[in-house]
Amino acid sequence: MEIKPILVQAPAIHLIVQSHFPVSNHRKIRNCRFKITAKTNFHQDNGHHHPYFQSAITRASFRFRESLRSEPLFVDPYAGCFAPPDLELDENLNQKLHHYCVGTRFIDDQLLSATKGVDGAKQVVLFTDGMDTRAYRLKWPSSTVIFDVSPQAVFNTASQKLQDVGAKIPRSCLHLHVPLESSDMQQLLCDKGFNASRPSIWVFQGFPITNLAAFKEILFMVSSLAMKGCLFLGELPMWLTETQVGIKSSVEKWMYEIFMSYGFRVRIIGYDEVAKNLGQKHAVGDSDYLLFVAEHLRFSDYEMEIWRREFQRVEEEGDEDGFEEL
Template sequence: MGTSVFVVGIPLARLTVIVHPSLARTCKAKKTGRLRAKLKDDDDPLLQAAIHGASLRFQETFRPEPLFIDPYAGCFLPPNVEKDMEQYPLHYCLATKFIDDKLLSTMNHIDGLKQVVLLTDGMDTRPYRLSWPTSTIIFDISPESVFKRAAQKLEGVGAKIPKSCLFLHVPLESSDILEILRRKGFNGNRPSIWVFQGLSVTTLADFDELVSIVSSLAMKGCLFLGELPVWLAESEVGSKSSTKQWMDKLFMSNGFKVEMIHYGEVATNLGKELASSECEYILFVAEHLRFSDDQMETWRREFQRIEEDADEDGFEEL
């Protein structure tokens, strides 16, 4: 039985490794019967989906010319799982690379951007593996049970957040995610960037609620990017024009201008070939066009102050 290695340190030239089996890889959200059987020891579908995503990053790390290196994905994988040697599509890994690059380039080119919100499956290793600017605050919104399990695994392999950064978790199950984010220090008067990849949503209403939360908290001009499951689309998925119209309507209703990113273009820009043209996700980047609730409140207070100052000076109107 073949095995792979789990990286616990980078760069590749100085790897410290632990031998660990890897998982099969597929672009589609549904699992094959074989993979389902291998994950039978734990029936939590959210955990299975998170492990599946980790396995895709793990296998990409050890390709001859990987799109990215995830030195921690291997610690999440279950034992006694044979490696699937079949060729696999690159959609998920292309999206991960695209999001990684967009995150860091945006962070490094906009003054004051120190807030990152990751809407994830609970096993996103970006807080540990990306080179964050000093004083970055990273918020992770994900299932509580998966996040706790992942945190224990990461601690066990010595994964650490940069000392100059702060990492905070918000349980997906929280009754008021917006309020908890604020309570933990999120500031709607400061720039932020939001990522949606891996977070499980069961209905269109669930996703629309999340977009509404982002719209309330994100300043005008902030970015929201990630992968959206195709099945959320109300229109015919096979029609690119109708899917785009649906995306425009969904995001614009929450104050975002959205752009659909084609996986094939991402692959070409990275010098890769897409193994399959079919994928059950839509890669997107959306720009917020509205002021956040905090910005509106700041404006209201400033306007009130100006009015009060004018009254004190003997003017009834501005």
């Protein structure tokens, strides 16, 4: 099956402006005609100087800025809950298109496409930074189960903040958290209810990893649990490629070898390609990430076990029939 990028029209969503903004300023903020400063009480609590918090807040700030553009790629109604108190938004806001936002829109579209319909994947596994709001802001089909694998402390703080502003999971859907710190994420994911006999889609964006070995563990887990044909997509830090940045063939070769060793056929998606398909100008500057989509070509461990049992049953029945003939 050829992997093709899927782009769909983002639904209109009402933007929840942070409660610290006066109501009279809402229209001005939406039009972005002058410089403003986002204010929030998110940083008044202690313990938010950890790198996990800082990187998650940075990404949320990108989503907040994108949501305020006159023609945004997407609207995140809740990103403002996490914006730092000194975040500045100026008159040039509409001219700036960040790679992370392009990647976020691309991933959103893939998720909405993969989960729609009766045969759509109703299990979504998100490897995130803990402040991902997709479980709240996307229109999920009924009975979708969203697993968020992320740092415990960030997720707990973000969940409380989202609850404070009234964010809710769509009805008949389920949102479950799997801590990054788990000694066995794969087992905990199954204990939480992940069913390896059902279709799933996996996303990797913002998840903190320290080395290539850690990412290989993620690939191993997805390969073990995902059924054949399932998709794994997201953004991979460029520094993981362990090759010279700028040599596209080397990067693509590295990606192919790493992913194929775990049973995935991968394709690198150009940010400019996505932006162009959306009718947008190319993103500013170079990206530190690789946007990718990978299709799982192997059977999951569960599927292999079912096949093994069936093969054993056929063999045993054949032996019994042969014995009776003798």
